[in-house]
Amino acid sequence: MSPSPPRFPTRSLSVRARVAWAAGLAAALVVLLGAGLTAVTWVTNEYQQRDRRVDAVAEALAGSGDPITRGQGYVATLRAGDSVVESTPVILPAATPGLSTAVVRGVPYRVRTVAGPDGALLSVGVRDNPTRALVGPLARRLALAGVLAVALAAALGWWFAGRAVRPLRQLITQTRTLTSEGAPTPAPVRGAAEAEELSFAITDMWTRMTAAQERTRSALDSARGFAAAAAHELRTPLTAMRTDLDMLRTRPLGQSDLDEIVGDLIRTQRRVESTVTALGHLAAGEVMRPEDRVTFDVTELFDRLAQEYARTHPNVRITTRGDQPLLMTGWPDGIRLAADNLVRNALTHGRATEIELSATLVHNADRRQIELCVDDNGVGLPLTYRERVLERFERGPHPRVSGSGLGLALVAQQAALHGGTVTLTDSPRGGLRATLTVDTTC
Template identity: 40%
Template sequence: MRFSLRARVAAATALGATLVVAALAVVTSVAISRNNVNQLDERLTTASQALVPNAAVLETFLDQLSAAFAVTIRTGDTVRASTPIQLPDLGEGSATVDVNGQRFRVYTTKTVSLVDISIAIGVPAIEAQQVTDEQQKQVIFVGLCAIAVSTGLGWLFGGRAVRPLVELTRQVSAQPPMPPDTKTGVREADELAIAIGGMLQRVNDAQDRTNAALSTARDFAAVSAHELRTPLTAMRTDIEVLSTLDLGPAQRQEILGDLERTQGRVETTLGALERLASGELSSDSDRVPTDVVEICDIAAQDAIRQHRGLAVHIDSEPSVSMRALPTGLRLAMGNALTNAVRHGGADAVTITIERDGTLVTVIVDDNGTGLPEEERSSVFERFYRGAAAAKGGSGLGLALVEQQAELHGGRAYFTDSPLGGARLVLELEDQTLK
């Protein structure tokens, strides 16, 4: 069974009040009982002080006294006189005894004269017990009233205490959720509101990232489908021609060559698209300490093997390390060198690596044909091909370069190169030094 926090506060208050009242009732009852007995003892002591000097006179009419109290006079073990109710032989002082099934509170005193005489005076203990019972009932009644009042106050103040939580629930349950109030005056509620506010912010941020990723994916898929449609249509046309027309060997060879080139273009485009998607899915956990000089050297060696006559020179310190995505940097440098050779016609490239605080700059200079100033921004767009671009490219190489620069907190841009061609600049931010 589920209970509201307000009911729990009221129940806890009632339980606490019950325990306190029960403890106080026990202590008070014991104190009342002891106090009543003490008062009775004081009365008996006072009566004894008045009767002892007149013991001889008292003996003559003891048997005529009321049964409301009892008096017994002894000399040693001999009873000299007594009321109808005879009290037992007791030592000096107060005591509670049973006489004929009735409890008496008795005070005994002894006189020292020519004859030792002891006088015991007693009254029924029921009188004191009745007073005690009555007072204890009053204590119990007051205690029950205190428990009831405490429960009511717990319910009343519990409602006020949980009001910030009720308001917090209302704010969070709103559509869209409202930022919770973090200044309610209740420390626990404020801490909970701050925690919920942080959680809502993280959820909103994650939702924004998800929406952005979905939007990017939709755009990516639309553009990719558009770019792949043209070569696929061309391939279908070539296949229809081969299957429907009776062509000579030369014509068939020409169409097969066109099919091969188109298939290579499709394959290149799909590979580039896969690498772009992989870059967008990378996270901070993929970043590792990376030597940028080593990455550039590997890319340079691969480019020299792929392009005969190409010379690549690296101008840098022996090592420039940063926390980076090594696969992404390797991909970016490979595309930069391929772009310089294939589309710029370069045969000499210089790679310069510099560090300035947290900024690592990679500069790729070539001696190719250069890049018109009006195309220096457009070439980074996906599937964009410059006016002087060679055939067969996917239009995604420089998009990959820019993507990796942005993933590393920087940017990529073109300027004029002192070698006569184009200068590609990659600015990378080393996050570990921040």
């Protein structure tokens, strides 16, 4: 069964067409209302003029001595009781005093009946033009004017709507030209307030999308780098573990050889575990979001860290020094991870017995920064290694203790995320000083 062709939604009317339709309908409604009011007013005025005319003729004839033969443009009938005393060729029917309408030989008349001489009743009538005769020409004129008004309103609505939606057309054109590869931020559109607001919203959305895309691309690049580096770094210990396991499986070993191989397996397993854990921390740092930043006290964080290490390493003297309180905005877990790695590096690789944590507020040009220092009395680090060990999978000159080579790389990563740097120098205590400089608001 062949697939059915795609169905496209019915195209809706454009804003311009809607405005033109609305203008035309509004004009038609206004014209209808205006025409109705004009017709009613004009017909009412015609009827009032007719009644005033017949009243004037009746009063003039009643006051004259010869009411029937005097004047033109009217008909009149003088009655005494039921008898017609005198009349024009058109005899009006009997009527009571007042205004009335009579039809004689199919012709309508507006009649005014008044008291005449000697108690007679004088009826005077003027031809009453039918309403159709009055409204017909007016209706044609109003209809023509209405058609012209509607056409003009629709044309003006189309023209003004075109000017109003021009910024929207610009937005549509800009949006269609946007691509994901190096597209610049859309230029702001000027015009109607709604179009400007929509333009600002699209620009803001595009900026956020571009930033998110850049973060995603950076995270993917980092993930690829992590995968390649992890594969390279873990290949050696995993190969060594496989060799040890093959020896355990294929060769009869004495107790001393067995203990040596098991110990080697345990050390290699710890190295692999350390590397995987550090890679996870590096990956987490790459995807830290700006909205997760909070304000926290660095000195309090150092105090908690020193207390925890004092419990787990009772033979090491760990102290803190710093201003109270010292607030900064950033990722507290990241700063804690960096400080934890610096302390662990001093204990494991520097073989330190005394460690001091300090936090100091400094002013560099127009920036307020915090210097986080970890001093130890360990063996230190040669100058030639101090830059290199900040890279991933780089180790110092202390082969006695194996490591992942990622501890100080994590510190450098957190320094960059917090708008700062990390430097390694000689410590006044005789060992190594690691200084992490970060912005108070990153």
